[in-house]
Amino acid sequence: MDNPLPFTWSPQLNAAPADQIRLLDVQTLDARLQQLAHKRRSLPEHAEIESLTKDLTQVRDLLVAAQTEESDCSREQTKAEQDVDQVRQRANRDQQRLDSGSVTSPKDLENLQREITSLAKRQGDLEDVVLEIMERRESAQERVAELTGRVSSVQSRIDDATSRRDAAFEEFDGETATLTKEREVVSASVPADLLKLYDKLREQQGGVGAARLYQRRCEGCRLELNITEVNEVKKAAPDAVLRCENCRRILVRTSESGL
Ligand SMILES: [Zn+2]
Numbered sequence: 001m002d003n004p005l006p007f008t009w010s011p012q013l014n015a016a017p018a019d020q021i022r023l024l025d026v027q028t029l030d031a032r033l034q035q036l037a038h039k040r041r042s043l044p045e046h047a048e049i050e051s052l053t054k055d056l057t058q059v060r061d062l063l064v065a066a067q068t069e070e071s072d073c074s075r076e077q078t079k080a081e082q083d084v085d086q087v088r089q090r091a092n093r094d095q096q097r098l099d100s101g102s103v104t105s106p107k108d109l110e111n112l113q114r115e116i117t118s119l120a121k122r123q124g125d126l127e128d129v130v131l132e133i134m135e136r137r138e139s140a141q142e143r144v145a146e147l148t149g150r151v152s153s154v155q156s157r158i159d160d161a162t163s164r165r166d167a168a169f170e171e172f173d174g175e176t177a178t179l180t181k182e183r184e185v186v187s188a189s190v191p192a193d194l195l196k197l198y199d200k201l202r203e204q205q206g207g208v209g210a211a212r213l214y215q216r217r218c219e220g221c222r223l224e225l226n227i228t229e230v231n232e233v234k235k236a237a238p239d240a241v242l243r244c245e246n247c248r249r250i251l252v253r254t255s256e257s258g259l
Pocket residue numbers: 211218219220221222223244245246247248249
């Protein structure tokens with residue numbers, strides 16, 4: 001129900017002025033807790049770890065590719081070396097036959113010599129293939145070594161950022177535990193109905209449920225009370241729980257309210 005007065009307060013809710021002032025202490029503690037939670041969430045290490053983790057995934061993928069290339073080359077090299085070996089053995093056999101003098105027909109001798117020449121050429125070509133594979137394998141090995149170094153460097157940067165984050169967490173969590181305990185103690189001395197209203201408003205109003213009336217200004221929304229409102233506040237019983245007409249927060253009078 002709308003109150004026709006420019007300034008309203010909770011009709012059923014009363015609390016001793018000292019209790020209302022203690023509510024401001026609860027508000028101060030809640031603000032500090034909220035600040036700590038915000039700091040914890042917005043630590044620069046979060047973004048740092050996330051970006052480094054992305055880098056790590058990329059570098060690891062490159063490393064796996066280089067390792068695969070290296071092992072492919074290794075297999076290719078074995079195969080190419082076997083090819084060279086086969087040709088060499090065949091050439092050796094031909095050479096032995098030639099040297100043994102068992103081949104006497106000029107035509108057979110000519111064929112045998114032609115085959116030995118062609119096998120030598122073939123062996124040379126295959127040895128070039130082996131060399132080419134070895135070069136590729138060597139550069140793959142260099143890449144594996146380089147990427148292994150990069151993986152461990154990115155990993156150690158992640159470890160470093162993680163331990164900085166954890167150290168900050170520890171500090172925040174310690175401070176949060178202390179403040180939470182303090183809040184429990186202080187809020188235990190605030191009447192339950194007042195605290196309930198405060199908690200509800202705090203949730204609705206971005207973390208601020210109670211504000212000081214300071215120099216005729218609501219410290220919750222920073223709006224200055226007009227003269228009519230000031231007069232209403234002056235008329236209100238000291239234990240009436242006032243609400244700011246503008247932001248609806250609990251408005252607490254103190255000796256500095258300018259009344
Ligand atoms: Zn206000």
